[in-house]
Amino acid sequence: MLHAQKFNTAFREADTAPSTLTEGTYLQLRSDIIEGRLQPGEKLRVEHLKDRYNAGAGTLREALSLLLSDALVVSEGQRGFHVAPMSLTDLEDITRTRVLVEGEALRQSILAGDDEWEARLVAAFHKLTRTEEKLGDREQARVREWEMRNREFHEALIDGCDSRWLRYLIGLLYRQSERYRHLAISQHSIARDVHAEHTAIYDAALARDVEKALAAIETHIQLTFEAIRSIMPELDQASGSTEDR
Numbered sequence: 675m676l677h678a679q680k681f682n683t684a685f686r687e688a689d690t691a692p693s694t695l696t697e698g699t700y701l702q703l704r705s706d707i708i709e710g711r712l713q714p715g716e717k718l719r720v721e722h723l724k725d726r727y728n729a730g731a732g733t734l735r736e737a738l739s740l741l742l743s744d745a746l747v748v749s750e751g752q753r754g755f756h757v758a759p760m761s762l763t764d765l766e767d768i769t770r771t772r773v774l775v776e777g778e779a780l781r782q783s784i785l786a787g788d789d790e791w792e793a794r795l796v797a798a799f800h801k802l803t804r805t806e807e808k809l810g811d812r813e814q815a816r817v818r819e820w821e822m823r824n825r826e827f828h829e830a831l832i833d834g835c836d837s838r839w840l841r842y843l844i845g846l847l848y849r850q851s852e853r854y855r856h857l858a859i860s861q862h863s864i865a866r867d868v869h870a871e872h873t874a875i876y877d878a879a880l881a882r883d884v885e886k887a888l889a890a891i892e893t894h895i896q897l898t899f900e901a902i903r904s905i906m907p908e909l910d911q912a913s914g915s916t917e918d919r
């Protein structure tokens with residue numbers, strides 16, 4: 675079930691609850707890595723994780739193996755599992771690749787999308803706009819709502835694309851970039867007119883203007899990289915290591 679979800683939903687979380695303890699543990703670990711509760715380079719000792727995730731050693735090893743395929747965890751020989759390190763070089767590579775795969779998925783979606791695709795996109799953008807209008811107070815609950823609506827909007831944009839491999843790659847790269855964004859906003863305030871960026875993508879997609887939509891999505895993705903690079907130059911050196919802590 676979890677394998678299929680990785681191919682079906684690129685941005686948003688799966689609609690169904692975890693069906694096994696391994697799936698639930700995997701999702702908890704993934705969230706803790708993406709949102710920075712588990713730090714880059716941190717050693718993931720199974721004996722220390724048992725109580726935190728209320729899971730047995732076998733379940734944790736299976737969950738960590740799934741995270742290896744997401745490139746959120748690394749394993750080196752007999753040294754065990756570690757949270758994957760982070761660096762600006764890595765983020766730049768992620769950014770370039772996201773532009774390629776998300777642009778292609780958006781192109782296919784615009785060309786193939788029907789009236790139902792348009793309706794889903796309009797609904798998703800409306801919900802996102804309502805949330806962004808209320809986001810000024812930065813309450814944590816509002817931020818969580820924005821995260822959900824943002825994912826739904828980006829999912830709706832590519833909903834007309836039927837390539838399961840593009841969806842898988844987009845999801846993989848998006849969650850990698852989320853790590854950097856969470857790290858940045860936990861320490862700094864990023865000044866951007868994200869709503870204007872979303873509006874530009876939405877207007878072009880709805881007008882079926884492929885060239886303009888691809889330019890807008892590229893700008894949107896690239897601005898995230900530029901913002902993080904400007905406020906976190908320390909990421910020029912890899913953050914975290916695989917040394918035992």
